[in-house]
Amino acid sequence: MTVAISAKEIISQLNTKFPGAIEEAGADSVLVKSDSLLAVAEYLKTAEGFKFEYLNYITAVDYYSYFEVVYQITSLESNRSVVLKARSYTRDNPTVPSVTGLWQGADFQEREIYDLMGITFEGHPNLKRIFLWDGFPGYPLRKDFNQ
Amino acid sequence: MEISSDKDYIYTSSELDYQEGQLIEEVKASSRESIQDPDAWLDEELKRNILLTSVDWVLDWARRSSLWTAICFPACCAFEFIAAEGPRFDMSRFGMEILRASPRQADLMITAGTLTWKMAPNVRRIYNQMPDPKWVIAMGACGISGGIFRSSYNVVPGYNKIVPVDVYVPGCPPRPEALIYAVQMLQKKIAKAKVVPDLSELPNPLRKGKK
Amino acid sequence: MTTTRELTLKTEPFVLNIGPVHPSTHGVYRMRCTLDGEVVVDIEPVFGYLHRGIEKLAEERTYTGFIPLTDRLDYISPMSNNLGYCMAVEKLAGIKVPERAEYIRVIMAELQRLANHCIAVGSMLNDAGAYFTPFMYTFRERERIVDLFDMVCGQRLTYNYMRIGGVSQDIPGEFLPALHKLVDRLTIFIEEYENLLKLNEILLARAKGVGILEKDTAINCGISGPVARASGIKWDIRRNDPYSIYDRFEFDIPTCENGDCYDRYRVRIEEMRQSLRILQQAMKQVPKGPVKADVPHLIRPPAGEAYAHIEAPKGELGYYIVSDNSIAPYRCHIRPTSLINLAALRQMVKGWKVADLIIIFGSIDITMGEVDR
Numbered sequence: 001m002t003v004a005i006s007a008k009e010i011i012s013q014l015n016t017k018f019p020g021a022i023e024e025a026g027a028d029s030v031l032v033k034s035d036s037l038l039a040v041a042e043y044l045k046t047a048e049g050f051k052f053e054y055l056n057y058i059t060a061v062d063y064y065s066y067f068e069v070v071y072q073i074t075s076l077e078s079n080r081s082v083v084l085k086a087r088s089y090t091r092d093n094p095t096v097p098s099v100t101g102l103w104q105g106a107d108f109q110e111r112e113i114y115d116l117m118g119i120t121f122e123g124h125p126n127l128k129r130i131f132l133w134d135g136f137p138g139y140p141l142r143k144d145f146n147q
Numbered sequence: 148m149e150i151s152s153d154k155d156y157i158y159t160s161s162e163l164d165y166q167e168g169q170l171i172e173e174v175k176a177s178s179r180e181s182i183q184d185p186d187a188w189l190d191e192e193l194k195r196n197i198l199l200t201s202v203d204w205v206l207d208w209a210r211r212s213s214l215w216t217a218i219c220f221p222a223c224c225a226f227e228f229i230a231a232e233g234p235r236f237d238m239s240r241f242g243m244e245i246l247r248a249s250p251r252q253a254d255l256m257i258t259a260g261t262l263t264w265k266m267a268p269n270v271r272r273i274y275n276q277m278p279d280p281k282w283v284i285a286m287g288a289c290g291i292s293g294g295i296f297r298s299s300y301n302v303v304p305g306y307n308k309i310v311p312v313d314v315y316v317p318g319c320p321p322r323p324e325a326l327i328y329a330v331q332m333l334q335k336k337i338a339k340a341k342v343v344p345d346l347s348e349l350p351n352p353l354r355k356g357k358k
Numbered sequence: 359m360t361t362t363r364e365l366t367l368k369t370e371p372f373v374l375n376i377g378p379v380h381p382s383t384h385g386v387y388r389m390r391c392t393l394d395g396e397v398v399v400d401i402e403p404v405f406g407y408l409h410r411g412i413e414k415l416a417e418e419r420t421y422t423g424f425i426p427l428t429d430r431l432d433y434i435s436p437m438s439n440n441l442g443y444c445m446a447v448e449k450l451a452g453i454k455v456p457e458r459a460e461y462i463r464v465i466m467a468e469l470q471r472l473a474n475h476c477i478a479v480g481s482m483l484n485d486a487g488a489y490f491t492p493f494m495y496t497f498r499e500r501e502r503i504v505d506l507f508d509m510v511c512g513q514r515l516t517y518n519y520m521r522i523g524g525v526s527q528d529i530p531g532e533f534l535p536a537l538h539k540l541v542d543r544l545t546i547f548i549e550e551y552e553n554l555l556k557l558n559e560i561l562l563a564r565a566k567g568v569g570i571l572e573k574d575t576a577i578n579c580g581i582s583g584p585v586a587r588a589s590g591i592k593w594d595i596r597r598n599d600p601y602s603i604y605d606r607f608e609f610d611i612p613t614c615e616n617g618d619c620y621d622r623y624r625v626r627i628e629e630m631r632q633s634l635r636i637l638q639q640a641m642k643q644v645p646k647g648p649v650k651a652d653v654p655h656l657i658r659p660p661a662g663e664a665y666a667h668i669e670a671p672k673g674e675l676g677y678y679i680v681s682d683n684s685i686a687p688y689r690c691h692i693r694p695t696s697l698i699n700l701a702a703l704r705q706m707v708k709g710w711k712v713a714d715l716i717i718i719f720g721s722i723d724i725t726m727g728e729v730d731r
């Protein structure tokens with residue numbers, strides 16, 4: 001059974017390792033400051049005892065006042081999973097660091113979010129629209145998209 | 148002559164993407180109106196003499212009895228089309244079976260699936276590449292009007308915005324029987340086509356400038 | 359089989375466009391291949407020719423009204439899509455599904471896996487060059503499975519059968535006897551098929567050792583399903599995170615070591631056997647009772663978010679739904695199995711010939727409806 005690690009278990013370890021990186025700890029998710037997302041993700045991927053080496057999915061949600069990017073990562077050995085979140089508070093050019101360097105599977109998914117939600121992933125090797133064409137007006141999955 | 152080594156004649160992929168985007172916008176802008184059904188002539192009074200009618204009959208018989216299909220399978224309906232070709236329904240009983248990967252060898256396009264704006268220029272290109280005479284069957288609700296996806300931002304509301312359609316098959320997806328029936332309808336339609344042109348409509352080489 | 363990677367004659371690399379309309383791309387997939395002679399140097403996939411905006415359409419429909427759209431995601435296995443979505447909403451709203459409905463769901467999901475693997479195996483061999491002959495065999499069996507679906511919901515492709523809290527209607531009386539017959543028949547069919555193909559010289563030459571996917575790459579790319587299991591990852595959500603009632607059945611998770619096309623083919627055949635095992639156990643145990651929980655037509659799940667995933671025939675299919683306590687989802691993200699499984703394609707095809715590219719692509723088994731959504 002995949003055990004979703006409750007945020008509490010992870011938080012204390014993360015807090016000692018990265019002081020100030022945790023913005024908020026939900027019931028089953030950890031909200032990380034977007035500039036320290038990469039470091040936290042790398043730690044969770046490689047550190048002994050965690051080894052979250054499998055990225056289930058990435059998605060993004062538009063909450064009007066901020067964009068939230070959601071990552072679920074799983075450890076195949078210990079069969080546990082955790083949800084990471086990062087936020088971007090601007091609407092003009094929201095930016096989140098790219099995790100393609102850690103998980104190659106993030107490539108297409110980040111491009112998809114860039115295409116449909118308009119979130120730029122810094123450090124992505126090939127960030128361009130994936131489903132729609134160059135010059136499509138707007139980002140369809142945003143809540144204020146008008147056809 | 149020396150061939151320059153820098154390959155500026157090869158487009159980079161971003162340039163190709165840009166060109167594709169331009170093409171899509173062009174097609175999108177020019178496809179606001181539906182293309183008229185090309186079968187207005189069906190009701191016309193047939194004014195042909197006996198000899199030509201018989202020639203017509205022979206040519207039409209040849210045309211309708213071996214329809215070759217171009218591959219244009221964007222989405223779900225394709226599976227019902229394959230089922231219609233497959234072992235149980237076996238469409239080849241009706242003189243219609245061969246799938247052609249190249250549109251240049253085909254004379255029928257069965258548009259099995261949703262058409263998106265990104266795909267629209269390609270479908271039009273396939274249609275233009277098919278040699279005359281050619282026919283189109285719009286399969287499924289998506290092919291007719293956009294169907295369940297009509298309100299989406301990327302779906303063309305019906306193939307008749309892009310290519311002229313001869314026969315529409317409703318259903319989401321249509322059952323293979325419905326598709327076979329549509330092919331038979333198309334065959335009936337082809338049987339009525341006037342192949343040999345009316346002599347009075349031909350340009351007369353003796354009287355230049357006039358018909 | 360060996361590949362000659364060291365070429366004696368170096369040629370200028372050139373770009374070949376495959377797709378979007380191509381008989382072997384399983385839909386409207388397109389790749390720009392850079393070739394050196396006939397050897398693939400690099401590919402760049404281009405998506406989006408079937409992007410129908412399903413995630414956006416979800417936001418303007420009710421929770422129940424979105425179920426028909428899930429059918430059209432992975433249109434080779436609509437039942438699994440239905441199941442995943444309904445499970446996500448049930449998780450969000452805390453709905454308990456009646457026992458009989460759970461059994462019906464498992465039966466449908468496993469039948470769907472059989473039908474999907476029939477297509478996957480058939481079309482992979484189709485890509486290997488056996489033009490339509492193996493496909494006809496597998497399609498013949500798929501038609502029989504589709505007949506059963508037709509019996510329960512009256513549709514051949516887009517079933518729209520599951521509902522939030524159960525299934526739309528009870529199975530008819532003649533369903534279980536027909537299922538019994540089908541399971542017997544499929545057991546024989548798989549044997550027959552294996553005999554024809556297992557030691558087939560051409561298949562071995564074309565598929566063995568071709569398109570190897572290393573285990574580490576597979577994990578790093580997030581590959582799931584039969585493709586991952588062929589690379590030696592023993593990961594099956596039915597076993598690792600049991601949903602519905604899968605913890606009551608006995609079945610094995612077939613894995614292989616090499617991760618080549620032949621292994622992917624073998625894992626699928628073996629999975630079909632395991633599905634039959636589950637079906638044999640499930641159809642004996644189906645209890646009596648209601649098939650749908652008492653759920654209102656307009657569901658308003660409490661505000662929050664939920665992610666439910668299932669082992670769809672192609673891999674991990676998940677739905678991430680955010681609710682704001684209204685009648686429509688605030689956001690519905692679909693974890694696209696096929697898109698993520700394509701992430702490793704680039705590494706897999708490098709150094710192989712164009713003809714191998716086609717069979718490697720075919721062995722991943724994707725559906726464009728799910729890739730582009």
Ligand code: SF4
Pocket residue numbers: 222223224259260261286287288289290294295318319320321430516
């Ligand atoms: S009509 Fe229905 S089955 Fe056919 S392509 Fe459209 S959605 Fe799919």
